[in-house]
Amino acid sequence: MTINSILIVDDSEADQFINQTLIKKYDSNITILQAYDGQEALNVLDECTTLPNLILLDINMPGMNGHEFLEVYSTRDYAGKQPIVVILTSSNQDKDKSLTTAYDCVQRYFEKPLLPESIGTIFQEIS
Numbered sequence: 866m867t868i869n870s871i872l873i874v875d876d877s878e879a880d881q882f883i884n885q886t887l888i889k890k891y892d893s894n895i896t897i898l899q900a901y902d903g904q905e906a907l908n909v910l911d912e913c914t915t916l917p918n919l920i921l922l923d924i925n926m927p928g929m930n931g932h933e934f935l936e937v938y939s940t941r942d943y944a945g946k947q948p949i950v951v952i953l954t955s956s957n958q959d960k961d962k963s964l965t966t967a968y969d970c971v972q973r974y975f976e977k978p979l980l981p982e983s984i985g986t987i988f989q990e991i992s
Contacts, residue, residue, distance in 0.1 A: 866991055870896035870917040872948065874906040874934065876926040884921060884953070884979050891984045902926045903934030910941075910948075917948050919991060921979070924954040924961050932961075935968050951987055953979055 873884050885897050898917055900906035903926065910916060924931035931952065941947070952965045952974040962974050972990065975983050 866918060868892070868895060868918045868988060868991060870898060870915070870919075872898040872900060872906060872909060872917040872920045874900045874903065874920060874926075874931070875923040875953070876901050876928075877923075880923070880977060880979075887979055887981060887984055891981070891988065901928075903929030903931060903937070906934055907937060910938075910943075916943060916946055919987070920948050920950045921953045922950050922965075924952065924956050924965065932964060935965060935971070939968050939970060949991055951975065953977060 871888060873881055875881055875884070881899055888895055888897060896917075898909055898913075900909050905928075906920070906922075922931050922934065931954065935950070938950070947970055950968070950971045952971060954961065955977045957976055965971050966974055973987060
């Protein structure tokens with residue numbers, strides 16, 4: 866699968882900027898969508914004419930957090946084109962990891978910050 870677009874879901878503007886910068890260095894042609902909590906991410910997905918290939922999801926966010934987002938997201942039907950989710954969070958708690966990776970849509974779990982080698986790993990595993 867070619868990654869054409871990524872939705873970054875993170876309440877931190879600094880993390881949004883860092884992630885965008887690293888992704889653009891990896892491939893400047895990737896379209897990046899942004900959301901600052903889970904509800905906004907669901908709204909972005911609802912409004913997309915073409916879904917992103919990948920969602921980078923933080924867990925701890927105000928409003929709808931990553932766990933709540935996954936509960937709703939996993940029940941949605943995207944006509945067989947559901948974007949893959951990669952957790953990117955500052956949480957190193959085993960409970961968070963086991964709860965999020967229990968969802969079929971979640972492919973990987975990384976702790977922040979996103980590193981260039983992590984991007985390479987994500988792209989290789991998804992492609």
